[in-house]
Amino acid sequence: MVTNHQILFNKDTPTGLPQPGITTKPGSSEIDLDNVALNGGVLTRNIAVSLDPTMRNRMKGDIGYFAPPYQVGKPVTAIGIGEVIRSEVDTFVPGDIAYAWSIGIEEYTIHPVAATATFRKLDQNHLSNGLSITTYLGAAGMAGMTAYMSLKEIVGDLKPGNKMFVSGAAGAVGQLVVQLCHQAGVKVIASAGSDEKCEFVKSLGADETINYKTHDLKTKLKAFAAETGIHYYFDNVGGDQLEAYISNAARYGIIVACGYISGYNVDKPEDVVYPKNLFNIVTKELKYQGFLVTSFIPKWIGKFMQEVPQMLAEGKIKNREDVTFGVYGAEDAFLRLFTGDNNGKVAVLIDTERAERWNLGKQIQNSNVWK
Amino acid sequence: MVTNHQILFNKDTPTGLPQPGITTKPGSSEIDLDNVALNGGVLTRNIAVSLDPTMRNRMKGDIGYFAPPYQVGKPVTAIGIGEVIRSEVDTFVPGDIAYAWSIGIEEYTIHPVAATATFRKLDQNHLSNGLSITTYLGAAGMAGMTAYMSLKEIVGDLKPGNKMFVSGAAGAVGQLVVQLCHQAGVKVIASAGSDEKCEFVKSLGADETINYKTHDLKTKLKAFAAETGIHYYFDNVGGDQLEAYISNAARYGIIVACGYISGYNVDKPEDVVYPKNLFNIVTKELKYQGFLVTSFIPKWIGKFMQEVPQMLAEGKIKNREDVTFGVYGAEDAFLRLFTGDNNGKVAVLIDTERAERWNLGKQIQNSNVWK
Numbered sequence: 119m120v121t122n123h124q125i126l127f128n129k130d131t132p133t134g135l136p137q138p139g140i141t142t143k144p145g146s147s148e149i150d151l152d153n154v155a156l157n158g159g160v161l162t163r164n165i166a167v168s169l170d171p172t173m174r175n176r177m178k179g180d181i182g183y184f185a186p187p188y189q190v191g192k193p194v195t196a197i198g199i200g201e202v203i204r205s206e207v208d209t210f211v212p213g214d215i216a217y218a219w220s221i222g223i224e225e226y227t228i229h230p231v232a233a234t235a236t237f238r239k240l241d242q243n244h245l246s247n248g249l250s251i252t253t254y255l256g257a258a259g260m261a262g263m264t265a266y267m268s269l270k271e272i273v274g275d276l277k278p279g280n281k282m283f284v285s286g287a288a289g290a291v292g293q294l295v296v297q298l299c300h301q302a303g304v305k306v307i308a309s310a311g312s313d314e315k316c317e318f319v320k321s322l323g324a325d326e327t328i329n330y331k332t333h334d335l336k337t338k339l340k341a342f343a344a345e346t347g348i349h350y351y352f353d354n355v356g357g358d359q360l361e362a363y364i365s366n367a368a369r370y371g372i373i374v375a376c377g378y379i380s381g382y383n384v385d386k387p388e389d390v391v392y393p394k395n396l397f398n399i400v401t402k403e404l405k406y407q408g409f410l411v412t413s414f415i416p417k418w419i420g421k422f423m424q425e426v427p428q429m430l431a432e433g434k435i436k437n438r439e440d441v442t443f444g445v446y447g448a449e450d451a452f453l454r455l456f457t458g459d460n461n462g463k464v465a466v467l468i469d470t471e472r473a474e475r476w477n478l479g480k481q482i483q484n485s486n487v488w489k
Numbered sequence: 490m491v492t493n494h495q496i497l498f499n500k501d502t503p504t505g506l507p508q509p510g511i512t513t514k515p516g517s518s519e520i521d522l523d524n525v526a527l528n529g530g531v532l533t534r535n536i537a538v539s540l541d542p543t544m545r546n547r548m549k550g551d552i553g554y555f556a557p558p559y560q561v562g563k564p565v566t567a568i569g570i571g572e573v574i575r576s577e578v579d580t581f582v583p584g585d586i587a588y589a590w591s592i593g594i595e596e597y598t599i600h601p602v603a604a605t606a607t608f609r610k611l612d613q614n615h616l617s618n619g620l621s622i623t624t625y626l627g628a629a630g631m632a633g634m635t636a637y638m639s640l641k642e643i644v645g646d647l648k649p650g651n652k653m654f655v656s657g658a659a660g661a662v663g664q665l666v667v668q669l670c671h672q673a674g675v676k677v678i679a680s681a682g683s684d685e686k687c688e689f690v691k692s693l694g695a696d697e698t699i700n701y702k703t704h705d706l707k708t709k710l711k712a713f714a715a716e717t718g719i720h721y722y723f724d725n726v727g728g729d730q731l732e733a734y735i736s737n738a739a740r741y742g743i744i745v746a747c748g749y750i751s752g753y754n755v756d757k758p759e760d761v762v763y764p765k766n767l768f769n770i771v772t773k774e775l776k777y778q779g780f781l782v783t784s785f786i787p788k789w790i791g792k793f794m795q796e797v798p799q800m801l802a803e804g805k806i807k808n809r810e811d812v813t814f815g816v817y818g819a820e821d822a823f824l825r826l827f828t829g830d831n832n833g834k835v836a837v838l839i840d841t842e843r844a845e846r847w848n849l850g851k852q853i854q855n856s857n858v859w860k
Contacts (some may be wrong), residue, residue: 129608183772184772184773230792235564356767356768360767371785375770375771376771377771378767378768378771383767389625389856390765392763392764392765392767393763393767394761394763396727396731396749396763396764397752398747398779399746399777399778400557400747400748400749400779400780401779401781402555402779403778403779403784404778404779405769405777405778405779406776406778407770407774407775407776407777407778408769408770408771408772408773408774408775408776409771409774410771410772410774412743413774437621454689460718467509
């Protein structure tokens with residue numbers, strides 16, 4: 119028997135920030151790795167998990183969210199990477215490194231057979247190119263896919279000279295959107311929550327930045343829009359920033375609706391800010407389209423895995439990670455996503471020894487440069 | 490010299506209903522038809538004009554609307570049809586029937602040369618197929634193009650068995666959307682403002698109707714959505730109905746954003762209702778797209794003019810018109826658009842004698858069936 123340290127969901131928190139120790143709490147259980155029943159599934163030793171804003175919506179009970187609510191007393195689940203240590207499915211054998219859409223924030227997880235259908239194997243090409251394992255949860259993982267695939271599907275060809283507004287630009291997805299747009303010759307204005315983050319985003323290629331806590335959002339966007347208007351908006355936050363974009367949109371502007379983080383942690387539901395200028399959707403002929411990256415993966419995963427990890431390994435795309443060590447650090451790390459104290463993609467490294475096999479030390483050092 | 494009876498714009502009315510005699514007023518001027526200077530343009534004797542909700546937004550001063558605000562003391566302009574009586578452009582000669590995007594609500598209009606670029610000629614095929622001239626302002630005109638082209642462009646192929654919600658379904662555009670969807674095998678739920686209008690919409694093929702003044706919108710939409718959700722929404726009104734659709738949308742639902750009439754006549758700007766569930770745009774992967782029909786005309790006008798007037802002439806598509814006789818009736822007719830006292834497409838017939846050449850009498854009779 120070994121101890122399986124876990125972060126357990128403890129209490130539905132419909133409004134306000136999630137509270138470590140109340141919304142979630144540290145816990146543990148005993149597990150017999152050799153004999154525990156798998157019922158046809160797979161047992162993983164977990165290496166790392168990704169913490170994403172979208173998880174906040176699963177802490178609100180059954181609100182009709184597309185992903186099921188967390189269950190009190192069970193581990194919080196997240197996107198993660200684990201090493202298969204026992205398997206009763208044909209597709210995975212012990213030693214395989216599996217990228218899973220739902221893994222517990224814990225050291226070991228038993229996956230029912232149905233869940234293994236969403237596993238993807240990381241192969242030696244990916245594990246030996248110098249990228250850290252956490253990068254496969256961020257820029258080379260869901261965050262990267264989100265940025266890359268949604269631009270491909272919803273915007274299509276990014277036209278050089280066109281203008282893009284990216285909100286939440288220092289976050290996991292935003293930082294990649296800034297770079298992909300900049301590389302395509304698109305002029306970028308990007309918002310973030312501190313001067314230091316704005317500086318980081320500028321180093322990635324943003325032409326202008328907005329510290330939304332201290333700058334006048336509307337004035338800055340209006341000046342950037344100038345005569346042409348702003349052609350694209352990559353929306354991670356909704357609320358005031360969405361409204362300000364709509365007011366400064368070019369005709370035929372496109373809004374890639376990725377998230378609505380401004381509404382996730384309000385004290386009262388009526389505090390969520392919604393735009394009051396939707397009639398401009400009609401008059402400017404805007405397209406406002408939401409997406410979940412899972413819808414685009416079948417079409418784009420091949421191209422993504424060929425291109426993006428390589429670009430990251432060569433330094434053509436940078437990524438900033440906020441890595442926490444150990445299961446029990448996950449509660450504070452999750453909170454940082456919403457207070458804005460995170461620096462880039464938030465991940466939790468559960469198994470440092472395994473992670474270091476893939477050159478993680480170097481990457482973590484890089485990551486710390488930004489802290 | 491003859492008298493040119495006109496409806497003049499009289500006073501910006503930013504909020505509330507437009508007021509006949511205050512927002513607009515009857516007027517007249519003298520015009521010498523043979524000698525008035527055209528400065529390179531065209532003089533028309535006007536036959537009929539279309540009254541559209543979108544005109545309301547040009548009565549609010551300069552609000553950044555895509556069409557310029559009306560000028561106090563000048564005739565209110567609208568989409569209309571006139572007979573050219575003098576021309577200094579090469580493309581039109583006296584006797585031509587011109588469909589114009591902007592014509593005064595008056596008996597005679599002098600069009601500057603630039604304005605004639607948007608004229609379209611109605612040919613003998615169209616004028617001899619039994620359709621009334623007002624139909625070329627409605628089902629065979631902008632309203633028809635709006636319904637037909639926006640479905641083609643934004644929805645694409647209507648899938649038989651899918652579900653559509655149409656708001657403002659008894660209006661000029663809505664009644665055609667209902668029929669085009671029904672004919673494509675789409676199940677339609679349609680909203681209108683009276684039981685009589687609901688009955689009319691049902692006769693056009695709607696499977697379910699909602700009298701939004703007396704029925705519970707949310708309950709009806711939810712029942713219609715059932716397990717599948719509602720795949721499409723043709724939005725003429727915005728506000729509560731838009732919010733209710735979003736709550737009952739199928740995954741990948743499409744919103745064709747045609748108008749926002751619920752917001753045009755509020756007493757105070759803060760009375761406009763905006764949906765408070767935009768996060769579902771993300772989670773349901775909805776596409777919410779606005780359009781102005783002018784953007785689609787170059788691509789679709791040929792196909793439209795081949796198909797739709799013929800379908801109307803053969804009775805395969807029905808249209809209900811609310812025709813007022815004489816320039817001075819336009820003020821009340823315009824108001825009816827917003828009180829809901831109109832019955833279908835609102836048009837004003839200015840020149841009955843010319844209109845009757847094209848069999849208008851029969852059509853007006855048909856139209857009156859619905860009154």
